Amino acid sequence: MNIPQSLYYTKTHEWVELKGEEAVIGITDFAQHQLGDIVFVELPEVGREVKKEEAVAVIESVKAASDIYSPLSGTIINVNQNISEEPELVNSSPYKEGWIFSLKLNNPEEIAELLKAEDYKKLIAEKE
Amino acid sequence: MAMNYLPLTDLDRKEMLNTIGVDSIEELLQDIPGSVYIKDKLNLPNPLSEPELIGYFSKLARKNINLSSVISFLGGGVYNHFIPAAVREILKRTEFYTVYTPYQPEISQGLLQAIFEYQTMICNLTGMDVSNASHYDGATSLAEAVGMACRFTKRDKVLISGGVHPDYLKVVKTYFSPANITLEIEELNNQFNTLIPDKDPTSYAALVVQNPNFFGAIEEVEPLSQWIHKGKGLLIVVISEPISLGLLKVPGDCGADIVAGEGQAFGNAPSFGGPHFGFLACKREYLRQLPGRIVGETVDIEGKEAFVLTLQAREQHIRREKALSNICSNHALGALAGAIYLSLLGGKGLREVAIQCFQKAHYARDRLKTLKGFSLPQLVFFNEFPVYCPVSGELIVEELLGEGIIAGLPVKKLLHSPKWESCLLLAFTELHKKEDIDKLILALKRWS
Numbered sequence: 001m002n003i004p005q006s007l008y009y010t011k012t013h014e015w016v017e018l019k020g021e022e023a024v025i026g027i028t029d030f031a032q033h034q035l036g037d038i039v040f041v042e043l044p045e046v047g048r049e050v051k052k053e054e055a056v057a058v059i060e061s062v063k064a065a066s067d068i069y070s071p072l073s074g075t076i077i078n079v080n081q082n083i084s085e086e087p088e089l090v091n092s093s094p095y096k097e098g099w100i101f102s103l104k105l106n107n108p109e110e111i112a113e114l115l116k117a118e119d120y121k122k123l124i125a126e127k128e
Numbered sequence: 129m130a131m132n133y134l135p136l137t138d139l140d141r142k143e144m145l146n147t148i149g150v151d152s153i154e155e156l157l158q159d160i161p162g163s164v165y166i167k168d169k170l171n172l173p174n175p176l177s178e179p180e181l182i183g184y185f186s187k188l189a190r191k192n193i194n195l196s197s198v199i200s201f202l203g204g205g206v207y208n209h210f211i212p213a214a215v216r217e218i219l220k221r222t223e224f225y226t227v228y229t230p231y232q233p234e235i236s237q238g239l240l241q242a243i244f245e246y247q248t249m250i251c252n253l254t255g256m257d258v259s260n261a262s263h264y265d266g267a268t269s270l271a272e273a274v275g276m277a278c279r280f281t282k283r284d285k286v287l288i289s290g291g292v293h294p295d296y297l298k299v300v301k302t303y304f305s306p307a308n309i310t311l312e313i314e315e316l317n318n319q320f321n322t323l324i325p326d327k328d329p330t331s332y333a334a335l336v337v338q339n340p341n342f343f344g345a346i347e348e349v350e351p352l353s354q355w356i357h358k359g360k361g362l363l364i365v366v367i368s369e370p371i372s373l374g375l376l377k378v379p380g381d382c383g384a385d386i387v388a389g390e391g392q393a394f395g396n397a398p399s400f401g402g403p404h405f406g407f408l409a410c411k412r413e414y415l416r417q418l419p420g421r422i423v424g425e426t427v428d429i430e431g432k433e434a435f436v437l438t439l440q441a442r443e444q445h446i447r448r449e450k451a452l453s454n455i456c457s458n459h460a461l462g463a464l465a466g467a468i469y470l471s472l473l474g475g476k477g478l479r480e481v482a483i484q485c486f487q488k489a490h491y492a493r494d495r496l497k498t499l500k501g502f503s504l505p506q507l508v509f510f511n512e513f514p515v516y517c518p519v520s521g522e523l524i525v526e527e528l529l530g531e532g533i534i535a536g537l538p539v540k541k542l543l544h545s546p547k548w549e550s551c552l553l554l555a556f557t558e559l560h561k562k563e564d565i566d567k568l569i570l571a572l573k574r575w576s
Contacts, residue, residue: 040441058450060441065450
């Protein structure tokens with residue numbers, strides 16, 4: 001299972017890449033694997049203000065529809081339109097081309113509550 | 129396992145009461161307030177034997193007016209069209225007749241294919257890209273269409289033409305009044321048409337227009353489409369007499385984004401106003417908002433044609449409370465009757481039926497013009513039109529019923545304003561013979 005060291009993680013299987021006051025968010029390799037073939041991603045609206053742990057997007061696979069929770073509070077500044085056309089990118093490239101949305105952070109202190117790669121590895125090891 | 133058809137013996141009751149710790153049924157029901165608790169025995173007749181029961185209900189059924197024994201000019205959303213015998217024969221094959229929702233849908237390839245063919249026909253007729261497997265009726269289809277438009281545009285105001293069937297409007301109100309969605313009505317003009325609203329379109333999720341409308345008038349849809357699209361709202365076209373699609377321009381070519389309607393006229397008997405089926409189709413752009421089951425065509429692992437339930441993640445069993453709609457079933461049998469009917473008629477046949485309906489209605493209206501005291505509002509119509517009578521519409525219908533004629537629908541029955549007191553809505557289909565229409569005219573002459 002691919003768990004890049006440079007990223008932060010959540011218990012609900014989102015990853016966070018920090019870029020100064022901004023954060024890019026997607027779902028982990030583990031999550032895409034569990035969901036199976038992803039057929040649709042319902043993206044949030046740009047400009048929407050979201051709170052940490054708020055449901056902001058929905059991923060539909062052939063067997064389930066799952067909420068994606070924002071790992072941090074902030075304003076949505078960008079969404080990945082490519083995955084509207086090619087949702088399978090979330091399966092094939094969960095950490096790069098399959099990113100879902102990016103945030104301008106309202107409360108950077110929340111970063112301390114995110115999981116590091118090592119913690120996330122332990123979390124999914126318990127599940128497997 | 130042996131099933132006892134009388135499972136609730138006195139002993140069973142006693143055991144159940146013992147288990148929950150009460151002595152009697154009365155004790156169990158003690159929380160029901162005395163004022164609503166019926167203590168006396170119900171006033172019911174004595175039991176009947178089976179032959180007595182059949183006799184009783186046969187007598188009761190004879191009170192019904194059968195469409196084969198009267199000449200009916202009733203329309204108003206349900207139309208008496210000819211149903212080829214083959215529709216019933218094919219429909220009653222047990223492979224179709226006894227199948228309910230397939231819980232392992234892909235095992236029922238025949239049923240899925242039938243639904244797929246139905247969807248294809250609905251798309252062809254409406255000019256839409258995608259259709260679902262059907263709804264309960266035209267009214268629920270329209271309500272779902274309104275929901276789609278509100279979700280897609282994220283707006284909470286809908287403009288509805290005054291030509292939309294009053295019963296459909298009631299259902300839409302039932303759906304959306306508690307949901308904080310505002311429904312505004314755009315009144316019709318003197319020719320029973322919807323004019324371009326003198327309003328700013330930008331706040332509306334959709335404009336709903338029925339074509340032909342409740343009064344039978346053919347609407348000019350294109351200008352309405354341009355108006356609502358200027359504000360980025362959606363155009364919903366609703367249809368209650370789908371035979372008209374054999375003659376009129378398809379809604380998709382008039383700018384419709386979503387088409388909802390009642391499919392009864394396609395191979396479903398009028399019955400008592402149901403059960404029939406509703407259809408709902410939309411442009412590809414709104415596919416994600418379309419509720420209900422959708423059958424898709426694909427190939428199996430051997431590369432052979434196969435049918436599946438597709439896009440199921442929109443639906444309740446997967447999306448739970450986030451599903452698009454509570455609708456998770458369809459009227460498969462009614463829709464199948466529709467598909468069989470359409471396949472038997474083909475495009476040419478449907479057109480022929482539509483032309484006959486149109487011509488017979490126009491013949492009737494020309495004849496009515498000769499009757500003094502009956503006033504015919506100007507309108508462009510398909511197979512149904514209103515007429516103002518010298519006396520109350522209800523009175524005419526009541527009197528002519530005794531002579532074997534149902535002289536149309538008194539509009540006041542559905543629209544309760546005194547304005548409609550003398551108005552009858554008359555509908556014509558391919559089943560009316562010239563002599564039927566002449567008989568109606570002759571019968572009406574006494575009030576002329």
